[in-house]
Amino acid sequence: MLLQGKGAAALAALFISASAFALDRSALEKLASDDNDEKIAAIAALVAEGDPKAADVLKSAAEGEIELDGKKVEIVVNNRVRARIAEALSVLKLLSPDNAERHAAATALTGGADPAMLSLVLKARDAEQDPAVKKLLELATAAMQLRSEDKETRLAAIRALAGSDNKALLVEAASDADEDIKRAAQKTLRAMDDRLVWGEWLGLAFAGVSLGSILLLAALGLAITYGLMGVINMAHGELIMIGAYTTYVVQGWFRGSAAFDFYLVAAIPAAFVVSAAVGMLLERSVIRWLYGRPLETLLATWGISLVLIQAVRTIFGAQNVQVENPAFMSGGIQVMANVVLPWNRIFIILFAAGVLVAMWALLSKTRLGLYIRGVTQNRSMAACVGVPTARVDTWAFGLGSGIAGLAGCALSQVGNVGPDLGQGYIVDSFLVVVFGGVGQLAGTVYAALVLGFANKLLESWSGAVLAKIAVLVFIIFFIQRRPQGLFALKGRAVEA
């Protein structure tokens, strides 16, 4: 009895290995043939049993080599065959015990696959425990059934696909020879479009707010130095760049430590302090000799910006440096099927709002803010009542520069950090300030958001460069119609 059982088991084992071998053998021969259709059939056959060994064979086949009877045989793999192999590998991964791996494989299959592998995918679907993967697999089977011979199956597949966002599959079906299928596919497509259009608009709005918040951060500092103090600081972009490099340095200190995720807690104040210090130094040494001579200030600060760029290039090298996001800022929230809001963008929007509130509080609630406003409105009167105007100038300039540093810290989280970082923002941020109107913050905020939105809206139908040009041209004309900006302080002077 015992012996018999053992024998049966051995026999069964033999049978299984023999059958597997037999399958491998004929399929492998086909795989090595010259006919591409044969190869594709062979791939499906290899997978059909769900044999994990098939994965290794397919991987080597994708590289153009298989082992047949212990000999290496070279095979030609074109793009069609390669795509089938990739699908087959995904199908095999569906059997993996790892949840994430199955999820990735199922996602890859939602684009449709060779119907010959349907049975295995169906099996995997029925066995699936994880609801997310199961849902993906349902879409995947529907995508495969879309190409089946049976009309009812196809119609059911189209209905099932209504929940997905893959239009490409249905577009093919929408021009099908069969009227019913054609109509069903077109209807589903329309419904899909209606649903996706909201996502598109939401994504666009988010991109607009995101760009607006970045412009706002870049322009807020300028709103103080240029808008309130009237100093045209062409080195503002370089102060942003210094903030970004400070973030890079601080991040370097934290690298490898357990607290790496929280390096921004140190980097934000550091960026503020370093940029503010550089700004105050500039104000003391150069800018204060040029008050009231805006064109000279423009040239001198341009010179400063060149020196700063070259200094950073000398210290850190001309190449961009890599600033890593903390882990909690990578990834995003999936709010809709076709909209993912990246965390780093969300953080920057919140950060910009925070900086804005802090700046408003500083200007309207503190003594320094009172002094700054006083000096801006009437310098000599402020001096008469005992405001130390020269020192207030330095502090105000330091504040504007520090905010530029904060902008740099934020920018380092979404873009490249290089010596030329600031140059890209200087024209934009001046336009924001000029567009919004000199002399107060509300205009800057509105202008940044309007320009951010306009840029992204135009970008969606004309491309990035043309959108940028259109916005620039719009502002050029706008300034000519309304030189005082969107929100101008009323005054009676003939000349500002």
Next chain:
Amino acid sequence: MSALTLNQGQTPVNGLNRGPSLFWRLYGVKGWLAIGIGALIAFVVFPVLNLLVPPTSALHISAFWVTLIGKIMCYAIVALALDLVWGYAGILSLGHGLFFALGGYAMGMYLMRQIGREGQYQADLPDFMVFLDWKELPWHWSMSDQFWWAAVLVVLVPGVLAFVFGYFAFRSRVKGVYFSIITQALTFAAMLLFFRNNTGFGGNNGFTDFKRILGFSITAPETRMALFVITALTLIGTFLAARWIVTSKFGRVLEAIRDAEARVMFCGYNTMHFKLAIFTFSAVLCGIAGALYVPQVGIINPSEMSPANSIEMAIWVAVGGRGTLAGAILGAGLVNGAKSFFTVAFPEYWLFALGAIFICVTLFMPRGVMGLLKR
């Protein structure tokens, strides 16, 4: 160089109709003498030493120097043009690099067509169009094989753009820093536009690999020297024309606008017309300078339109001394001479030096080198 302006004080400029003849109104004896010496060097000394003296001789002037000086003379024309609007009318344009580049592109189009079938692809179309798989010339390239049309474009494109832009800007009394910023935005927008391949101006790479101009090989020493002499001629012509303008009644009004525009308006002048005229004239000068620059340097690309370039032009004028024409030429020569020296000897320090020039000139030398010389 200082001799150029020594006689300024003695030349009466007010009684325009009763004063000395036009010749003496422009410059005194020493001024004309200096111009004569400059002309002699450009028209006789350079050609002889470059073409007739053998390269082995110590006196030989190499092609490198001819190109370098020719290039700097083009910059000097730009500096003169900018000095007219900034130094005399008080309008700081940070978009003059755009006009310069437009003139260059207009000439570049002609030079591209002159390549003919000798390009890399041996096609009738310029190489970059073949690369983009274009089958025929876009509309704005029509007639670009005619030199006279290129010459018309060189003047017309910057001129019309400056006129239209200036009209809107000056009509709504955009001035001072505002004007600087929007001219900067203008050149920035144009740069982005020209960077696009689809705009039809060669994208990033612009135009290069020119072969000949008016049928002459562009690399031949004789052609180079001819271009050099024409540039020198244009520079002297511009110099005299600018001098004529600033010593005329028109020039006096410009200076008055610079110093107190509101008062000039209250006196009954429409300042817009004056500003528009000088701005347009200045843009045309820049266009011509650009057209002379491209065949000598052999390349034009959108980076010529970068805002940084235009600001650098302002510093040429500031270094030499705003409001003095000789100063503009001097400044262009000094800054670009220094640039050529630094970028060869210590490339990494050039930006430090340029930045320092910007800061020092504005802080310590508000009247530039001419101000120092006069003192």
